[in-house]
Amino acid sequence: MFLVSSSWFSGSRTERSELSAAKQETINNHCGNMTIKRFEDLEIWQQARELCKKIRGIAETTALGKDFSLKDQIFRSSGSVMDNIAEGFERDGKKEFLQFLYIAKASLGETRSQVHRSLDVKHINEEVYNDLLNDCLNLSVKIAHFISYLSRSEFEGTKKK
Numbered sequence: 001m002f003l004v005s006s007s008w009f010s011g012s013r014t015e016r017s018e019l020s021a022a023k024q025e026t027i028n029n030h031c032g033n034m035t036i037k038r039f040e041d042l043e044i045w046q047q048a049r050e051l052c053k054k055i056r057g058i059a060e061t062t063a064l065g066k067d068f069s070l071k072d073q074i075f076r077s078s079g080s081v082m083d084n085i086a087e088g089f090e091r092d093g094k095k096e097f098l099q100f101l102y103i104a105k106a107s108l109g110e111t112r113s114q115v116h117r118s119l120d121v122k123h124i125n126e127e128v129y130n131d132l133l134n135d136c137l138n139l140s141v142k143i144a145h146f147i148s149y150l151s152r153s154e155f156e157g158t159k160k161k
Contacts, residue, residue, distance in 0.1 A: 039089035044146055047139050048082035048104070051111070054135065064123040074114040080107035081139070093157040098150055105143045112136040 039045050055078050059065045064074075081104045088100025115136065119129040 036089075039086040042085060042089065042146075044104075044139065044142050045082055045085045045089075047135075047142065048078075048085060048108075051132075051135050051139060052078045052082060055111075055132070058124065058128055058132070062124050062128070064118055067121070067123055070114060070117060070121075070123070074111060074118070077107050077110040077114060080104070081111065085143075091157075094150060094153070094155060095157075097157065098147060101143060101147050101150070105140060105147070108136055108140050108143065112140075 036042060052075075055074055059071050059075070064071055084100045084104035084107060088097040088104070091097060091100070112133065115124075115129060115132045118124045119126070124132070
């Protein structure tokens, strides 16, 4: 379990207010913090999952689906983003969580590179390319902000107890 201040989130007030009702219930009123009990509560994991699903949907409806090598690579790298966030969280230690967040961010860079390749070989059009590229860049910034927040946090995880 990690105590997360809402100040790490760089989104707008509207974006912050769109947090799920379950997450809103975890807000500790006297200190303005959220307790994240499951990796599924992390917005970065939720967005990584959505990116994964979006890429799968695109592969089913474009020429990317017929390029088995590139399709497999982009499925694995995008899945690695959400999987590394989950695995790092479940290790219950700040140091390991940070390590896995860096790996997740690197996997996201790999996914972004594969999006470029998909455009270059004309498996996707410019509109799909721009949409995926924006999703990757926005998620990368959010992971970087979370890494920065967690690095400054005094919380060490349950392994230190």
